[in-house]
Amino acid sequence: MYTGEMPVDEWTPLRQMRRTQKSGPRPVIDHFGELLRQSKFGHQLTREMYAIPNKKPSAVTPRELVSEAFWASQAWAYEDEGHTVLSDDFCRQQRDAALENFDLNMAFFATLRPDAFEAALAEMLAKNKQLREVTDLKTLDLEEGAYVMVLGRYRQAYIGQAVDMRARIRRHWTANKQFDRLLWGHKHQSVLSVDSFRALDTTRIFAAKTINADRLERRLVKNFPPDFLLNRIEGGKLSPVRGAFIATEVKRRQLVVEPGV
Structure with a gap:
């Protein structure tokens, strides 16, 4: 957890949540047949619990794999010579940018028409009848296939594949996107990660049990x-070659209208 000098009010929501956990009851919520226990991050995405700084980087680049010039250009973002601890300056800038991106994405969601989203979802289901609605996640236990998570409040869907769909969806619900990976691209274009949303943000689930999940995910x-x-x-499994060029696939949203457009 972040240990640098940050304004006290940055941590008020997290401290209040911890006090509630210690003093209040611990309700259990049944969601798609899964029992959700109290979480310090809550069960729905909120701005207050988004972009909580963490000084541990999601990955450490071996120094011998990059040039000295590049290594030196990144030094400001770390506290140590080995680039294993993020600096206070990086955490402040990353948090400010991530929260601005959060606000822009929320404003973007608000422009989307619910009827248009429902029509698109209905068309997808009509064209892919192997997708069936899931009301109990346990029916996907150890099942391979493709799945669609619907986040109705935001008029968004997430399409994925897994060899164990129940476990994968549960990981989406309980994951906490790494602080330094909240943004993928510019803050005016980055799409919010599905792993930043919480369990109760998923309002419907559809899934197809199939060994051709990779092909189905790509098509969807x-x-x-x-x-x-x-x-x-884009959908589909990541090969080593594809992974090396994944930056070319990154989806971007025009969250800010440029002057003159």
């Missing part, structure tokens, strides 16, 4: 309107 992602889709990259 390709044909679903991008404004309604949270996927940050």
